[in-house]
Structures are given as structure tokens and as C-alpha cells.
Amino acid sequence: MFKVNVDEPTIHELFDLTGKTALVTGASGWLGSSFSRALAEAGATVVTASRDAARARQVADTLPTPKSQTHHAVALDQMDGPSIDKGFADAVKAAGQVDILINNGLDACAADITSVTFEDFARHQHNNAGYFILARHLRDHAVQRNAPANVVSLGSMYGQVASYPDAYDPGRASPVAYHALKGGTIHMTRHMAVYWAKDNVRVNCISPGPFPSPAAGKDLVTRLATKNPMQRMGKPHELKGALLLLVSEAGSFITGQNITIDGGWLAW
Numbered sequence: 623m624f625k626v627n628v629d630e631p632t633i634h635e636l637f638d639l640t641g642k643t644a645l646v647t648g649a650s651g652w653l654g655s656s657f658s659r660a661l662a663e664a665g666a667t668v669v670t671a672s673r674d675a676a677r678a679r680q681v682a683d684t685l686p687t688p689k690s691q692t693h694h695a696v697a698l699d700q701m702d703g704p705s706i707d708k709g710f711a712d713a714v715k716a717a718g719q720v721d722i723l724i725n726n727g728l729d730a731c732a733a734d735i736t737s738v739t740f741e742d743f744a745r746h747q748h749n750n751a752g753y754f755i756l757a758r759h760l761r762d763h764a765v766q767r768n769a770p771a772n773v774v775s776l777g778s779m780y781g782q783v784a785s786y787p788d789a790y791d792p793g794r795a796s797p798v799a800y801h802a803l804k805g806g807t808i809h810m811t812r813h814m815a816v817y818w819a820k821d822n823v824r825v826n827c828i829s830p831g832p833f834p835s836p837a838a839g840k841d842l843v844t845r846l847a848t849k850n851p852m853q854r855m856g857k858p859h860e861l862k863g864a865l866l867l868l869v870s871e872a873g874s875f876i877t878g879q880n881i882t883i884d885g886g887w888l889a890w
């Protein structure tokens with residue numbers, strides 16, 4: 623006997639973020655600004671975070687308001703514990719609640735395998751400490767509210783495979799401290815997902831392949847394209863769909879996962 627389940631949510635209901643609030647770190651960046659737009663377009667109130675409060679405000683002011691939502695802005699430095707605590711508290715104060723955290727900011731380390739110092743390497747790992755403390759703030763806030771919550775952190779294909787030495791300029795590899803960082807981001811995601819599943823907090827990771835900003839060197843981009851099955855770089859909007867899947871009810875049974883979006887880089 624054929625049975626039709628008329629009670630299931632529609633696809634539009636599953637992806638709708640109306641009534642949700644999302645905090646986005648690094649919202650002024652190449653990918654972070656696109657993530658912020660994606661969340662706003664789906665109906666969420668967005669709290670943009672930057673190390674600079676005025677810059678965060680500028681980004682918030684560019685975001686769409688299809689549900690007449692009001693976007694907010696906070697100052698937050700993810701390399702500094704007290705700034706993380708204050709930034710998260712300010713986000714809750716401004717928006718009344720936070721349901722979604724996008725751990726996207728990156729305090730970069732330019733030094734590579736030949737030149738990185740102990741201090742450079744160790745400092746770079748503070749980015750993951752920031753991602754974790756922010757995620758725990760969200761988990762504690764959600765438990766206190768008896769509400770579900772969602773964390774998406776930015777990993778990288780370079781948290782999963784080494785870079786090709788011949789794709790980079792001689793004497794300037796992709797930074798080893800970054801490879802250590804992003805491998806840690808992906809695995810930390812699994813750990814948080816397991817421990818917080820009972821709290822109704824889902825934790826996932828998006829790992830972009832090559833998505834260089836227009837500031838990237840042309841020769842490097844050309845060399846990187848030859849290493850990719852699709853022979854091109856990703857565009858920020860090509861991450862929007864995966865982000866929405868993970869943070870919305872459409873992804874309600876997805877936790878502890880890492881979705882790699884790389885034009886097939888990891889496939890060969």
C-alpha cells in the first residue's frame with residue numbers, strides 16, 4: 623500500500639532561517655561576507671564580528687533584510703580570551719539570542735616551513751582555541767535557553783592533504799602552521815559534535831578548496847588551477863548552499879561532518 627507523508631516539512635520550510643540569529647566571525651573577509659549574505663538572504667538576523675567594531679558595522683549595513691530583520695555588529699578578536707567572552711556576550715545582548723555560530727575568522731601566519739618560529743607556530747594555533755571557546759559559549763547559551771544550536775567552522779582542504787610544493791613560489795610553501803591548524807579544526811568538530819549531540823547542538827565543518835580573493839597572485843592561481851580536476855578556482859557563492867544545509871533544519875540529522883568543497887581537488 624502506497625503511503626504519502628503529508629506531515630513532512632517542505633523544502634522551503636527546511637532551509638528557512640527566519641527567527642534565527644547567526645554570529646559570523648571574520649565577516650568582513652572574502653568568504654565571511656558571502657556567508658553573512660547567505661544567512662541574511664535565508665531570513666536570519668546576522669551579527670557580524672570583526673576585530674574592528676566600525677568595520678563590523680559597515681558589513682552589517684550591507685546585508686539584505688528580506689524578513690525586515692535588523693542586523694548587528696560586534697568587536698571580537700578570536701586570539702584573545704577576554705575579547706571572545708565580551709564579543710559573544712555583546713552579540714547576545716544586541717540580538718537577544720544566538721542560534722548559529724560561523725567560526726570563519728583567520729588570523730593568518732605568513733611564515734612557511736622554512737622560516738616559521740616556535741612563537742609564530744604556537745600563536746597560529748590560538749585560532750582554534752578561539753573557535754572552541756566561541757563554540758562552547760554557544761553551547762552553554764543554547765542549554766541555558768533550552769534551544770537547539772549550530773556551529774559551522776571553516777576547515778580547509780589543507781587540513782586534509784599536503785600542498786603541492788611545485789604549486790607555490792620557491793622558498794614559500796603554504797604555511798605548515800596553517801596545515802596543523804586546519805587539521806585540528808576538522809577533528810575538533812567531531813569531538814564537540816559527539817559531546818554536545820545530547821544538548822541538541824550540531825557541530826560541522828566546511829572545508830573549502832582554493833577560493834583565492836582577487837588579491838591573490840595571478841601566477842599562483844594559474845598553477846593551482848592545473849592541480850584541480852575542474853581546472854579553476856571556487857567562487858564564494860559556491861559555499862553558500864553547503865552552509866545553509868548545515869545550519870538549517872535541512873541538515874537536522876547532520877553532525878560531526880566535514881564537507882569539502884574543492885572542485886574535486888581531494889578526489890585524485
Ligand SMILES: NC(=O)c1ccc[n+]([C@@H]2O[C@H](COP(=O)([O-])OP(=O)(O)OC[C@H]3O[C@@H](n4cnc5c(N)ncnc54)[C@H](OP(=O)(O)O)[C@@H]3O)[C@@H](O)[C@H]2O)c1
Nearest residue numbers: 648650651652653672673699700727728729776778830833
Ligand atoms: N579563501 C580560501 O581559499 C580558503 C580556503 C580554505 C579555507 N579557508 C578558510 O576560510 C576562512 C575565511 O577565509 P578568507 O579567505 O575569507 O579569509 P580573509 O578574506 O582573510 O578573511 C579572514 C577574516 O578574519 C578576520 N580576522 C583576522 N584576524 C582575526 C582575529 N584575530 N580574530 C577574529 N577575526 C580575525 C579578518 O577580519 P577583521 O580584519 O575585520 O577582523 C578577516 O576579514 C578562513 O578560516 C580560512 O582558513 C579559506
